[in-house]
Amino acid sequence: MEALTHHTDQAETKLIALSEITSSHSQDITYLHSKIAALEEGIEDLNNRSRRNNIRVRGLPEIVTSYQIQATLTDLFKRILPEASAQDLMMDRAHSALCPLVLNQDTPRDVIVHMHRFPIKEQPVQRVRQNPPTFEQRNIALFQDLAPTTLKK
Structure with a gap:
């Protein structure tokens, strides 16, 4: 016991x-x-x-090659902001978003643009909200580039 x-x-x-x-x-x-x-x-x-200097461009067709992206976007931004100078529209880089290549041409990848000058970055985004431009019969939308975790929230 x-x-x-x-x-x-x-x-x-x-x-x-x-x-x-x-x-x-x-x-x-x-x-x-x-x-x-x-x-x-x-x-x-x-x-x-x-990503604060970045603009996400949605709607640019996949037929625009990586070599043509920057020139195409410069022309697009000149149409959106005709009063902006070439220096204002300078881009440090522009590339397709990193994701698998979509074979369906109706849903192209987004294009990320890093603007050289921060103050000019918001102007095209605001203008496009009022009057969306088109490129080869496609509507173009511009957004602030945000982290995927922020977008999920």
């Missing part, structure tokens, strides 16, 4: 210790989840800040 009591006391002591450890781990996990969420928000913010 004494041995059974001794073993029961040891089991209860170990159970209490394990319960305290589990509670401590639960608190740590909750804390780490909040830290991970804060880090993900920070990364998303940095990602969006790195």
Whole structure:
């Protein structure tokens, strides 16, 4: 009987210790989840800040090759903003969005444009909202380029 009591006391002591450890781990996990969420928000913010000079162009057909994109977009932006100078419409880079090539020509990939001058970037986006242009009988839309996580939210 004494041995059974001794073993029961040891089991209860170990159970209490394990319960305290589990509670401590639960608190740590909750804390780490909040830290991970804060880090993900920070990364998303940095990602969006790195895209702040970008414009996402939707509707440009796939027949425009990567060599023609920048010239085509310059012509498009000149039609949208006729008063803008060539320096205002300078682009650092322009490329198709990174996604699988769609064989259906009705749904072309978006084109990402990194404007050299930040102040001019919002003007074509706002103008297109009022009067959407067309390119080869396709409606063109301009959007702020946002991180995929922001778009999901």
